[in-house]
Amino acid sequence: MRYTILAAAVAAGTLGLGLSAPAGAVEGMWVPQQLPEISGPLKKAGLKLDAKQLADLTGDPMGAVVSLGGCTASFVSPQGLVVTNHHCAYGAIQLNSTAQKNLMRDGFNAAAPGDEVSAGPASRIYALDSIRDVTAEVNAAIAGAATPIERTLAAQAVDKRLVAQCEAEPGYSCEIYSFFGGVTYRLFRNIEIKDVRLVYAPPGSIGNYGGEVDNWMWPRHTGDFSFYRAYVGKDGKPAEYSKDNVPYQPKHWLKMADKPLGEGDFVMVAGYPGRTNRYALASEFEATQGWTYPTIAQHYKNLVALVERTAKQDPEIGVKYASTVRGWQNTLKNYDGQLEGFKRIDAGAKKHADEAAALAWLRKRGDASKPALDAHAKLEELQAKKADHRARDLVYSQLRRGGVIGAAGTVYRLAVERAKPDAEREPGYQQRDLPEIKAGLEQMDRRYDARMDRELQAYWLREYVKLPAGERIAEFDRWLGGNDEKAIKRALDKLAKTKLGSLKERVALLSADRAALDKSRDPAIELAKALLPANLRMEQEDKTALGETLVARPAYLQGVIDYRKSQKQAVYPDANSTLRITFGNVKAYTKLDGSKQAAFTKLEEVAAKATGADPFDAPDSLLEAIADKRYGGLEDKRLKTVAVNFLSDLDITGGNSGSPVLDGQGKLVGLAFDGNWESVSSNWVFDPTMTRMIAVDQRYMRWIMQEVYPAPQVLRELGVAPKKK
Template sequence: MKSILFGCIISCFILFTACSTHQTVTESDPFPPSSPDHSGMWLMPQLQGELYELLNERGLTLTEDEIYSNTEPSLHRAITRINIGNEGGGTGSFVSDQGLILTNHHVAYDAITSASSTDHNYLINGFYAQTAKDEIPVPGYTVHIPLEQIDITNEITSRLDSELTYQEEAEQIEVIKQQLIEEYTTDDADITAEIDDIWSGNRYILSSYQIIRDVRLVYAPEEAIGKFGGDIDNWMWPRHTGDFTFLRAYVSQDGTAQEYQPQNVPYQPDYTLPIKNGLLNPGDFTMTLGFPGTTYRQESSYAFDFYEHRQFPVLEKAFRAYLNGLESVSSPQDGNTEVAAEKASIANTLKYYNGIREGFEKHNITQQKSQFDDRFYEWVKSDSLRNLKYGRVLQQLEQSYSIAGQTGDVLYLSFYALQFSKILQAASLFDEIYSTSPDDEVQQSDEEKLMMYDFFRQLHQAYNPDSERIILRDLLFAFAELPEDRRPLIYYRFFDGAATDELQHELQQFIDRQFSTSVLTDTSAARDLIFSEYNPSEQSRPDSLYLIANDIHEMFEQSRENYVRHFRYLLPAQKRYVEGVQEMNPENLHHADANFTLRLSAGEIMGYKPEDGVYNLPFTTLSGMFAKNRDEFPFSVPEKLTTYSANQADFSGYENYDGDLMLNFLSTNDITGGNSGSPVLNRHGELIGLAFDGNIEGIVSDYFFIPQLSRTLSVDIRFILFMMDEIDNTDRLLDELRIISD
């Protein structure tokens, strides 16, 4: 599953197939008439009692302490959170005692890109370090090794003052969290801790990690393998990809987590995963451990209604506008690796939101959630004490999202417009100049002017004019599709406001004219304006692009100011809502919404029925990859794989029952973005696959879990071993692995 980097950015910022053919089932193909509900992304402290007994009944043979222990080496210490810069990344796992990490090709995509050069395009050609000295440092990547997850709810509540308002309590909790983190880490630079609100603030979990700051690229297959099917196949089944890469963690010789130094040595983990080279069967137990990003299952029908009608539509339009612009730039096959990485991320996010929206519509998600809230309402009203405690919860949630809905669509669209358009970003540099009046005393030093001009030049150098024209045109058209009272006011100065084909043509002509004259697109004009003596009475008037950009800036600020008002109603009501839902169903095991902390999910290998009369089998093979081959990206089977297949009678112990090489498989594990690279384990805790995606029919489960459709897509470990052994000859790495064969 591609890492979704945009799903929660706005909330944090505001608050403080052509080739997807189906496989037909014959009468002899055993498949279940229905799918069991394997929902649940479980925290480590939950692996006690009832939950463990359930996993044990499904076939798990490991003990609780073998999975998670805060005193002894256990399975959870082999799992790593991979951070890319200040953003989320994905999951990896230690597979050797020399710090070797297995993760997805797409999780390592930025690493492969940064290691590449004009002479060495490792995205296209792949990379293998023949010796340890050849392993390439990758800037911005850090590895977080989980140590403990501790429920500290009582510790926090015991430090709270009495008789606080909700806002006062929230502020004090943040102070207490920081105190507890400082007490826990005791100034150890290699240890970090985070405290997360779980179940909407009803519980608090402290998660601690050991940090590794020196991460190196070791082995990545060529893109024709690691990204076979490209964006076309993303979220789709059947899949035939080798989405894997190996990294390595390094530390200083004294074991501390230094950034890259030539003398650093491989990190020696407490626990490494054994690898199982054996046949898989439908119904086999599967378990994942990883760091799922964000889910929204515990929110109300009012939240879902807001998402469906205010958020999703404008997000789709904003991301589509940006992707349209990126697609006008040269493709990754032309060597533009930076654009390739950005395009892949945006295309993935857009496809995600499209799938979510379609899932909401197809399965009437908001209506189903509304029916649940009706049952909650009846449960509350049936008891006077419950009514006293929860009677106003739904009303308060409705009020909250009524406020959010007033300007939410404007806020999301204006926010992403300012993120995606460098022209709109550049406009703010000229605010001081254009807002100066004849009576103002402007005191801007030559140094400040130089910094301003330098920043403008950096923006200008980073943008492609053709791409920017398309992005801005499509964004302005998206604003025209807002309700009439929410469009930019300046809009009516230049256009008639109607979202029609004629308007799109008019927008294109307008932007073409402005790009030839605007100070926002011309470094010479910008330099003259910035370094000219301020004389407001003679100063040139702002051009049209600046006026539009300034209006969008103002729309964002005004809509944000209105939008944040809803949190004062939402946060306390959401906390009480989740508390009530759990009280209404005391017999159920409740998993918390995902938040990029370590979680376990359990399932089994199983296909699914995407539509009437069609059943998708749970395995794909090399023959299926060859059937998709078009000899051009993204469906181009590498020549060395084609040659090997033509010259070999079998696949040296990596084959399926019928002698074909297994590539990918499906399971019912509950995962989401951030789980990319999660190891898929059998009942003995042995590595059998690598999770890389979810299916398009099931991604709506981020909001409302649908067991009959939600599936995890994984690379069969035997395909990875085959590529290492027979195709890329990575003997040095194979010698590090602990492989268990049938």
């Protein structure tokens, strides 16, 4: 569902407006328009381009950077070739895999464009076209509403109106994003490329070398890269997948670096970081540290074990749920790392101290600060109310999210909303959302197994019956009919008779109206119908809280902005899934145990780490090339071998995966794919001493495609084909 304005306002908040030099020239995910104002630090760090050039979002090199809707990527050829991380393409790789033809294990290499395979009906590439400030329109709508829930409805209405106007021309996708918790709103228009195809992915023993053991760790030796291609209709406009489509021809694409990268060199990342919470309330931080992260991490550990246990009996389940499991593993390890980091730097004490200092400054200003202080009190009140229902909200959302229950809920709610005029439908169920809904129901076929779905439902049902009586949902209780294992088995036995496990049935129901679905005796549809009143009731509660936040968050953050400007502190927007730049230098670091870490890892270290068993099962072709010192002309004279991964002091977060790492000339030197263990808590409290970004070196990418898992056709397209001997 698209709650862009609302979700941004409810999130812990962002900070910006004023500018000063970045702390240590590394902290901050900068809005490109800000870069001319900090051109001094950029030049000092080593940027050779004019900073104004980076502010041109549709020029070179920024126009080559695209979003995958969760990861970042970039065009690297005039024929629509796109490079991103292997783990960003993992869903597409999994979607095209079976137990017999396992591309996750074996890799994929299209010898010619005709061999490229669809990344899936839901895959998208978003190329930024324009940005427009819509603060006045949004704030006018909110100000004209009398009650909190009316504010939410007004915000939704203006969002839908502006987006509809923006998308009037086919081929574009538009979203409104909130900056500074609602101080500013901007409308982003993107070219939406709907035909995305997989071109090249190394075997998992290269692309995911080290697996979860090495995730968030340094030293690292992962070939985390893959290639897509963007396709459009013959008229050059975005179109659904068709064999007749042709490669998209971007106006700009990145060139591979022609100078070897070394320690101390300038690097920058352009990408789409998801969310940081550095200016959250101390109470919001406490809730995250004390409940949200440990609770979700434990659930994910349990779910990973559940799927792995079942997959041992049926390998096809392992293939179908591989992408889901990898997502759980990544999140739970990230949360564990953040929790460890919070303790190490005493983040709670720092958050309280920072907030107390801001509030003390605001109180000294008297009446001028009353709006900010009142807003702070309201946000504290809302946070307390949210905590009262967090266990219920987590469990219930998981029960409704996936499998046949999720599919039935989507189909039934769509039928309910379709009876309304398009502008009055709930966000996520408008005409513009139908292709995404259909693609999701189609894609479910490769990520669903009835037996596994039942076990996952049983897990969450057991969690549901543990909830206190006051947190239970009457409609769901009536469906479940008890609190013991017999009741759970009885409910799941009934649900197992659903036909929504069939792709044909799911897609057919997309066109059904509410009257037809109300007559259905499919148990999943009956459950969706029974739960609608509860869902609507809870949505009303959420909309009331959202309406309060739409006013309180920007009022409070404006006060914090004023305070930080008065202290001459660096001010920058928190990440919110929009295009940002972060910059710094290739830089080693010293771990907490005192061990000094080199800025680069090397080929020979890949071989030294190999055990022959997952996740260190480097392929023989790679080990042989290393043993024979077949460097292919890609060795670094300083390292006396080929660089694999490298560190820099850049500020990134989730969403930056796949981001191009550029040198001072704007050329591609690598791809961001991870951060070190000590950096994961920086989403909340930035630690400039320990924070490091991990990237795969473009020389290693080329070496793999040249010497190990050959792709001469890709190298030629990149303009880096090896010279003939």
